[in-house]
Amino acid sequence: MILKGWRPVLVLLLLLIVWELIVKQTGVPDWLFPAPSQIFQEGWNGWEQFYPHLLATLKLSLIGFLIGSGTGLITAIILHLLPGLRDSIYPLLILSQNIPIIVLAPLLVIWFGFGLMPKIIVIALVCFFPITVASLDGFKQTAPELKHYMNMAGASKSQLFWKLELPYATPSIFSGLKISATYSVMGAVISEWLGAKHGIGVYMTLASSSFRTDRVFVAIFWIMILSLLFFGLIKAAERTLVRGQFKGEIK
Template identity: 75%
Template sequence: MRNYLLKGWRPALVLLLLFIIWEMAVSMAEIPNWLLPPPSEIFKEAIAGWGNFGPHLQSTIQLSLLGFVIGSSIGLITAIILHLIPFVRESIYPLLILSQNIPIIVLAPLLVIWFGFGLLPKLIVITLICFFPITVAALDGFRQTPNELKHYMMMAGANRRQLFWKLELPYSLPALFSGLKISATYSVMGAVISEWLGAKSGVGVYMTLASSSFRTDRVFVAILFIMIISLLLFALILLAERILVRWKSKEADNK
């Protein structure tokens, strides 16, 4: 973790330079704020409009976390079932891949028709976005377990259940956390998309109202906080990985 903090100044410096170039370009080109506001105006609006934006942000965070937990749980359970029952994996896995070719933004209106404007269709959208990366990552982790370790445990008298819980599942944790990090960032995007379907509050609602009134600075405020939430969720998953997968953390620190 210390290495990540020491290297963090590089992307921060690049981001700062981009903001400076953006500010100067907008000022020199005399671009109106409703078309492309400078970063200074975006930060001013983030501070001045926090009283209005805060409740929307809180609603999106709650929806993202709930959808992420549900999607992660379903993804992991699906991966376990597909791994332990080969004929189910052969029958279902190709269909899971095909399901990812369906654009969520197209499926979303159907969910509203079927389930209304409540919480359920929003959770379904986030779950559909989150579960697939975890399922694929966990399956890859299960398959990457060294065969020699499996043979050793079988020679020691381990049954199939013990083989899975004591070897395959722990060995798949690095791959599983990779899927969790992807899904954590996707969950915020899924929450915003689901709020476009119809909601009373949320960052998606805030963005819709801002864009319809040509308040481009507010749209950028929403985008800024979407990125911040995604980075924070990614960092939390990374921290949990460093704690639970200590052997991998030691290898990363030695590099």
């Protein structure tokens, strides 16, 4: 199991080594395509300058993720408990995903200004759809025989939901949360392009405009690290909750 867990790390190291060798052998200019060693050196030397941007993006991602995921889960529960409303609203949710966020972002600036509100809305919209769809699918996958058994036992609609449907949908809910968690970082970076003062998106814009490609790659690497970190935290919470729920059912 340990060796299996290290396989992605070994592949990543191999890719970085090949990348380093190609850049060194071909003599590509640093401003065009820097070597990994230069990127890591810039990340180390420019840490004090980059750190405030990292904290700003981290804070924005967490706020947007909590709002978007919470709203998405509540919406999924309401649509599941009200089938008529679900049949009316669900197609509109699908259609809303055909509108690119990068197109919607300027409208949010016009409506809400350059403050924090449009940025949080962008992240919340990115996180909203995965958790809503995943939760609704999880509720639908509840075993029919178990629902029939609880109905025969005289369970109310609320008892049926809290005792059976919600626990049964927990894995699907966490799947949506993991997707939303990784999307939240991307949404934060996109929202920071709208006119923020700090953030990884601002750092990338300044770096690209000054042809500091090494700094752009530093920002890209940190976006990947934050996404993996959020994903890992949600996965750890899933293991703890699902394992505890399973033990409780066994008892």
